[in-house]
Amino acid sequence: MESTARQARDEWIARRCQLGEPEAFADLVRELERPLLYFAQKLLGNEDSALDVLQEVWLNAFQTIRRLDNPRVLRPWLYRMTRGLAIDRIRKDQSDERLQRVYAEQAASAAEEPAFDEEDAAAVHQALDTLDVKHREVLVLCFLEDMTIAEIASIVGCPEGTVKSRIHHAKRALKAALQGTSHERRA
Structure with a gap:
């Protein structure tokens, strides 16, 4: 139900933006700035790069939102744009350094353990560090952004079955x- 209400709100904001309503784009930014920044930060590994990418996202969105055919897909459209620009940034930075590490918060494994202390949180960050980008991004979108499989598939540009598989393998690897980290801490 929450997803439907969110889609309806997104559609309403997108339509207002497309009609050129002065406050509409500001409403859009207020609504999605935090989750998009968080997503970009998790893909890129640092806030400065994420802010740069997000600035490009807002500029592109402002310039192209009138061409968005289906306003109901506003959120996946913005996440796809954020992902694409973040991947471009990673590729650009790859020549100077390895892929930026992505750290997800405790929510990535919230289904398995409801409460964490600082040591557990550090272990989760370290464990997530071992996953590749395609697995980290689906965990972030699924568990931290609370997106559906269909929304994630739309954002990452692959079939829903692939998303499910990536989530399964990412959870296993995590x-x-x-488990390897907990053995090290006990020793």
Whole structure:
């Protein structure tokens, strides 16, 4: 139900933007700035790069929102744009350094363990560090952004079955990495 209400609100904001309503784009930014910044930060590994990418996202969105055919897909459209620009940034930075590390918060494994202390949180960050970008991004979108499989598939540009598979493998890899970390802490 929440997803439907969110889609309806997104559609309303998108239509207002497309009609050129002065406050509409400001409403859009207020609504999605935090989650998009968080997503970009998790892909890029640092806030400065994420802010740069987000600035490009808002500029592109402002310039092209009138051409958005289906206003109901506003949120996936912005996440796809953020992902694409973040990947471009990673590729650009790759010549100077390895891919930026992405750290997800405790919510990535919230289904398995409801409460964390600082040591557990550090272990999760370290374990997530071992996952590749395609697995980290689906975990962030699924568990931290609370998106549906269909929304994630739309954002990352692959079939829903692939998204499910990536989530499954990412959770397995995360669990294995966390088990390895817990053995090290006990020793």
